[in-house]
Every structure is written in structure tokens, then in C-alpha cells.
Amino acid sequence: MDISSVKALTFDVFGTVVDWRSAVLREGRALGKQKGLSVDWVEFADAWRAGYEPFMQRVRTGELPWTNIDALHRMILDELLVRFQIAGLSEAEKEHLNRVWRRLDPWPDVREGLARLRRRFLVAPLSNGNIALLTHMAKRADLRWDCILSSELARRYKPDAEVYLTAARLLGLRPQQIMMVAAHNADLLAAKAVGFRAAFVYRTREYGPSQTTDLAPDPAVDIVARDFAELADIMA
């Protein structure tokens, strides 16, 4: 692929940039210990993440009005607290737990790879996470984006085309000048459908040791990289 026309890289975040599962597990376990709870936190973390797609679907279909991810995460959490019989949390404790999604750590290759890519390209998240979530996450994790882009700015969720097109409009670029970077084929194929380039990065442990999805790139993607270091090598 000729990358000379690429001016900006937009990144999926949950799973691609940050390891959501480890942080949710870590904070869940710490809370469980502190509160004397008996909860399977692996199951809890996976259930929280699994709730995300059906809730976004309720927004897509109009069953819910536009609702950002902070609020969707909270709606899912409130169900999980019942299901996992987690009682005795104050409102402030629930809200703190909900904001664990702002306290996710990047995969070990991210900071340096991103810094290298940033020398040549505009770099921005393009996540279903909302602006406030992504901003707090970047600040805490010291991720140096050039700007923060989010599905929230289109008031639609990926993989809806409007999300990618809104990002291109805000960056003042044609879709062909932007490369979407993700560990998820569906995101990349949707980006490609509106003209973006697509780079697949392997994150085969995002869902833990028994992950079954996105273990390999779709043949349609333009670039495949083992991690952000290799992506920076390829794009150098």
C-alpha cells in the first residue's frame, strides 16, 4: 500500500490501545476484598464488556435516545450489581467503579509506538468511548494524542459510517488520507467502507486466554502489525 497520502491515524481504544480486562479485574478484586464480596470478577468483567454491544444497539435502533458510554456502562453496571449480588455500595462507590473505564492501562507497546507515529502523522483516538472518558484516560495513562475524537461527536456508535465521516470532516481530511488502527475487523471494514485505510493490530489476549474472535486480520485490511512498534516500523 502507498502510505504517502496518509495524514492521520485514528485508533480504536478499548482492546486496541488499552487492556480493559486487566483493569476491571484488578479494581473488582480490590473492591471485593475491601467489601468482603464473593464475586467471580473474571465473569463480572466479561459480562460488563459483553453488555456494551447490546446497549449500543438499543441506541442505534432508537430504543434509547443518544446515550454516551459513561452512561451505558453505568446502566450495565446497575444490572450487574443485582445479578452478582453486590450490595452495600454507596452512590459514590458505584460511580467510582463505573469510572474504572477511565483508568485503563495501555498495552506495553503503545506509548512508544504512538510517540513514533505521532512524529509523522496526526494521531487521535476514534473510540465509542465518550470525550470525557477518553480525555481522562489519556491524561492518566500519559497517552499523547493530537486531539480526541469520539463516536460521541457524531452521536452514533461505530461501526456506523457517520462516525468515521465525522472524524474525517473534523480533521479536514478526505477518508483516503486517514488510516483506522484497530484490533477488530468489524471496525476496520466499516472504516474501509467509507474510504479509510485500515491497519490491523493483533491483540489476541484482549478477552483473556480463551479469546475466539479477531485472532487474525481480515484479508481486506491494508496493513497488519504485531503491535504498535511494528506499526511504527511499517509506517516509518
Place this chain on the structure above:
Amino acid sequence: MDISSVKALTFDVFGTVVDWRSAVLREGRALGKQKGLSVDWVEFADAWRAGYEPFMQRVRTGELPWTNIDALHRMILDELLVRFQIAGLSEAEKEHLNRVWRRLDPWPDVREGLARLRRRFLVAPLSNGNIALLTHMAKRADLRWDCILSSELARRYKPDAEVYLTAARLLGLRPQQIMMVAAHNADLLAAKAVGFRAAFVYRTREYGPSQTTDLAPDPAVDIVARDFAELADIMA
């Protein structure tokens, strides 16, 4: 003023963070020399800036559909090229000149003051400049914002209330938790009208040595600072 509830600072950019006049003068003069043009670049720079408010007003009234600042700057520039009899520029040269607004330098106190403020608060521009413009400017000038906010996200121009309210919504904060920082009273009063706090920073040479506006803060503002260093002192 009790600042303990303030979580984020949003900044006016043109004039408050960056010195637009010097850069437009500098690049205009260089272009004039290169092209052998006889133009009063002081008058040109001031006329370009002066065109900004009436053009935004045409968007506000609906005479123009939503048009971002990159595009408004270009419409004004095209008029000025005729008025100042600047001929012989290629389309690429015109577009490069138009993007001088992405190549503005911060006032000397900005970088360090901003870095200090950023330790305690979320910091973001909230400018009539569009996202692409602000992103390129920040990257070139090494301004480390936590995220980039713009009137463009509300598709309205300051001082319309929707701009400030959209910023608050995207930051996930109440207006009372945000302080607008500007060298312009109109911007601060509009922010205050929707509940923001307001900090006036003196920029009495923004319009050159004979500036007549915004030489002193409106009595309604919450904080007055000589520059970003003093603002960081006050907010420490």
C-alpha cells in the same frame, strides 16, 4: 472566589493563547518579499482579522450554512487578495497562506503556565477555530491540551450559549465546574451567563500598540491575571 469546585479550564485561543497578528504579519511580509508585492501587511493582517466577526455573523443569521473558520478565513482572504491587489498566487499558495492561522505562536508565558495549570485541571481550548486548525496549531506550537474543544462541535460560534454548554456536556461537567479563560470580556460574560467561572488575562497588545478594546476586565469576571504565569499562581 472558591476555586475548589473548578475541574477544567477552557481557553479562548486567538489573542488569548496565541499572538495571531505577529504571525500573519511575518508570513505576509515574507510572501511580499518573495513575490515582489507592495502591500501594507499591518493593514492586511488587521483587515483579515476584522473580517472574521462579520463572516461569523453571516453564519449566525443563517445567511451562510455552517462554515468553519478555515473556510471563513479563506472567503475573507479571497476578498483581501482583490482589495490589496495581490495577484499571481497559485491555489496552493493561497491555501498555504490561509493556513497561517494554524502557524500562530503562543505568547511567551503560555507554555509554562499551561503546563502548571494542567497538573491540577483539565485544560482545553474552546475556540471559534475549528478542530483541525486547533490540532495543527497545538502540534506545531507544542501546546499540551488534554483535549481539543471547539465551537465547531456545537456548529455555532462563540459567544452563542450552545458553544459553552456543548463543551460542558462533552467534558461531563456542570458549567460551574469549568472556568473560561480569555482576554476578551464578551467571551467571558457569555460563558458566565451559562454558569461558567471566568478568568480575564490581559493581552493589551493583541491588536498592536494602539489597541482600544479589552484593555481591562469587566467587573463581573471572577479572576484577573496579568498572564498565564499569574493565573497558575492564583489557581495553585
